[in-house]
Amino acid sequence: QITLKESGPPLVKPTQTLTLTCSFSGFSLTTSEASVGWIRQSPRKALEWIGIIYGDDDKVYNPSLESRLTITKDTSKTQVVLTMTNMAPADTGTYYCGHGLDLWGQGAVVVVSS
Amino acid sequence: DVVLTQTPVSLSVTPGQPASISCKSSQSLLHGDGKTYLYWYLQRAGQSPQLLIYEVSTRLAGVPDRFSGSGSGTDFTLKISRVEAEDVGIYFCMQTVQLPLTFGGGTKVDIK
Numbered sequence: 043q044i045t046l047k048e049s050g051p052p053l054v055k056p057t058q059t060l061t062l063t064c065s066f067s068g069f070s071l072t073t074s075e076a077s078v079g080w081i082r083q084s085p086r087k088a089l090e091w092i093g094i095i096y097g098d099d100d101k102v103y104n105p106s107l108e109s110r111l112t113i114t115k116d117t118s119k120t121q122v123v124l125t126m127t128n129m130a131p132a133d134t135g136t137y138y139c140g141h142g143l144d145l146w147g148q149g150a151v152v153v154v155s156s
Numbered sequence: 157d158v159v160l161t162q163t164p165v166s167l168s169v170t171p172g173q174p175a176s177i178s179c180k181s182s183q184s185l186l187h188g189d190g191k192t193y194l195y196w197y198l199q200r201a202g203q204s205p206q207l208l209i210y211e212v213s214t215r216l217a218g219v220p221d222r223f224s225g226s227g228s229g230t231d232f233t234l235k236i237s238r239v240e241a242e243d244v245g246i247y248f249c250m251q252t253v254q255l256p257l258t259f260g261g262g263t264k265v266d267i268k
Contacts, residue, residue, distance in 0.1 A: 081205075089205070089248055091257035104256040138204050143195065143252065144216065146204035 044068035046078075046139050046147035054129045054154050062150055064122040064139030071117050074098040077142050078122040080113065083149070084135045092137075095122060129154045158183050158251050162260035169239040170268045177263045179249035181230040186253070193252040196225055196234045199262075200245040209234065241267055 050062035064078060071078060080092035093103040095113045103111045112125040122139060134154045140146040159182040169175045185192050194212045197205035207216050209225040212232060222237040236243055244267055249260040 087199075087246060087262055089250075089259040089262075091250075091259070102255065106256065143250075144207045144210070146206075149204050 044141050044145055046141060046145065048137060048139050048147045048150035050137075050150050050152065052151055052153060054133075054152060055156050056130055056154060058129050060124075060126045060129050060133070060152060062124045062126075062137055062139075062152075064124070064147065066120050066122070066139070066141065066147075069141060071095075071097045071115055071120070071122070074100070078113075078115070079140045079143060080124050080137065081140065081146070082133075082135045082137045092124070092126075131155060157256060158185075158254050158258050160249050160251060160258055160260035162247075162249060162263050164263060165261070166264040166266070168266050168268050169236075171240060172238050175236040175239050175243075175265060177234045177247050177249075177265075179227075179232045179234070179260050181232070181251060183254065184229045185232075185251050186229060192228060194225075194227070194232050195250040195252065196223075197248045197250065198243070198245050199248065200242075203245075205248060236265075239265070239267070 046066045054060050076097040077094050079094040083089050093113050095101045101113050110127045115122045131154045136149040136151050138146040138149045161180045163178045185194050192212050196209040199205045208219050213225040224235045226233050246262045246264050248262050
């Protein structure tokens with residue numbers, strides 16, 4: 043059974059860096075076919091794709107966010123880490139990590155406010 | 157970016173009646189490999205999006221057969237043959253043929 047769970051700070055100040063961890067089980071992120079993706083959802087429910095990391099360590103980012111993003115993996119710990127710099131109130135929302143595109147975690151709510 | 161426009165924005169359906177959601181793309185979602193990369197998700201209240209259908213019309217294992225997807229090129233439709241109470245939520249289409257992946261704005265379905 044595949045499971046994913048996001049964790050991280052619920053509150054971030056403007057200009058700070060957000061670090062979210064996706065802890066997963068039930069699959070291995072060691073082959074090029076395997077992947078963990080990130081999406082986010084605004085308070086108004088709009089969905090935005092953030093990026094994806096593959097088991098061969100290839101990464102693809104949303105160009106609109108790429109300059110602020112880093113996605114890394116730690117296969118020994120079955121974790122993926124999302125780092126987003128220079129956070130702003132517009133980045134407030136729920137962040138989800140997923141097994142490819144077919145199963146998403148429960149989400150982590152992040153509020154950006156001073 | 158590929159823009160996906162979903163209609164209607166909201167839909168109120170009597171249980172047992174059909175429902176249909178449209179997703180129109182600003183560009184063809186037909187990939188050079190011959191596949192069309194259009195997905196449908198359902199997000200129930202308080203939950204993460206759940207994949208229902210991929211590549212236009214293939215239901216994920218366990219998805220009831222009252223859900224069906226159709227379409228080609230730029231025009232796609234999700235149909236629910238007989239709406240049940242558990243089908244309430246927001247439906248999203250998504251494309252993966254071109255980066256960045258993009259989602260439709262969502263269609264909220266509730267029960268009359």
